[in-house]
Amino acid sequence: MSPLTPEEIRALLDEVDLLVDEGLSTAIFLTLTLGQPLLLEGEPGVGKTATAKALARALGTPLIRLQCYEGLTVNEALYEWNFQRQLLAIRLASGSAVTEADLFTEEYLLERPILRAVRHPGPTAPVLLIDEIDRADDEFEAMLFEFLGEGSVTVPELGTFTAARRPLVVLTSNRSRELHDALRRRCLYHWIAFPDPPRAVEILRRKVPSAAYPLISSTTRFITQARGLDLDKAPGMAEAIDWVSALSALGAADLGRDDAVRTLGCIAKTPDDQAAMLDALERTP
Template identity: 55%
Template sequence: MDTPGELAAALDRVGYLADEGLATAAFLALRMRRPLFCEGEPGTGKTALARALADALGTPLIRLQCHEGIDAARALYDWDFPRQLLHLRALEAQGRTEGAEAELFTRRFLLARPLLQALETPGCVLLVDEIDRADDEFEAFLLEVLSEHAVSIPELGEIRAAEPPVVVLTSNRTREVHDAVKRRCLYHWLEHPGLAREVAILRRRLPELTQALATQVATAVSRMRAAELLKPPGVAESLDWAQALLALDRPVLDVEAAAITLGAVLKYREDADRVVAAGLDALLA
């Protein structure tokens, strides 16, 4: 893939419709061998981009899901203590306790977590999902790994990537990620898709969906996003809503169909109450 357009076409073939800005950012990340930092509201396609990149490149996707309290042991490696204990008991039963420690801390007892898996899988796509949920200490550790493409394990020595992974970091911006991490990456903000693009996404993912119904769903969801909701619906919710209508054999999104399927697109009671109070007829007009 020699141009952003060719990358966009490759992503299109695996079901991901990237606009020109996103295709260019992803292309540059590949060419410059830099991590791509994708930030935006939930449901704008950040995680799906990493999956699509892996599919388009024909390479494995390795995902590191960040969460509060995540540390190096959960992200990089750990030792398989139950197996080590069993092995130690077997050595003791054979009277071979001398040098047991050296046998216990070998590669056969090492549990590779996502970061180590990515370093050892040439050319894979590493998705560091929702990095904004991790803390500053983990960000500093991650920055070091991404800069060096290598880790040091005291018992085994240095493990360096033969071919660095393609790295995609995502953030829902629940907090600001440290500037040092952003400086290491190329940055792209993902907006919710426009009406025409969302209709195209719905039709691509749900071929049985008619143009008319896809337009109705996308229009209603766009109006919901303009309202002051706790959790504005993303593309995933649009797809859920369209699937619910198809499952109920509802070819038209009218007030009755919207009322019985609202839980597919709005996941907070307060949001559903607000939309209903404003009038479903107004939403669908």
């Protein structure tokens, strides 16, 4: 059971500069209490990865990260064997019989992120971030089912390893493809939406303390307006933070057209989006 309430979790995250709403703090509370993985979805840049990182800092526990990508294999995610050391052992045997059992032992096992989280020796369970699971293949998702459901990993040559302290697993997805229903069933779920303007202002004030309040307020209004345009990629909070940081570095105290145009690449990531935002700037009073 988690000794923390949702309100206490929210306060702890606030101390490490992550502002979360009641929904997310409750989802984290349930993950800690029930021991189930937490699947976070939302647009890129809304803070899914940052949530896992901040949670590890807030709880004072290690963060172990697995960055997913197309073609990710079991060897890269769970474990693999140190073939170079195995080959060296065969050579050093100098003609003595070396069996398969001699070579596939703990001595030659290389832990990758998931197995490392399962076998973590510390007094507290680590936070395991499985980042952008939607980038991995369907087959990789299926491979995760044993771990997500039972907190264990099977190494055929050695047996099954089960976590003494089940890691706090956070999966993130940008919804670039649909995830297996079987994976979703094993997870608690929370959608992180782009924050409303008042909370976006508070986040920007926290992340860019050097920026003037009128600059933060005016950029928030414009980004909220821009997110209503037909864009290839709507700007998220990550882009908003970059933009305010850039404008503040230029000495801007408010959002002026010239400075906005010079720094538009912070929030507009394609030529079409830049054109749409330039047009919006022209129409902004």
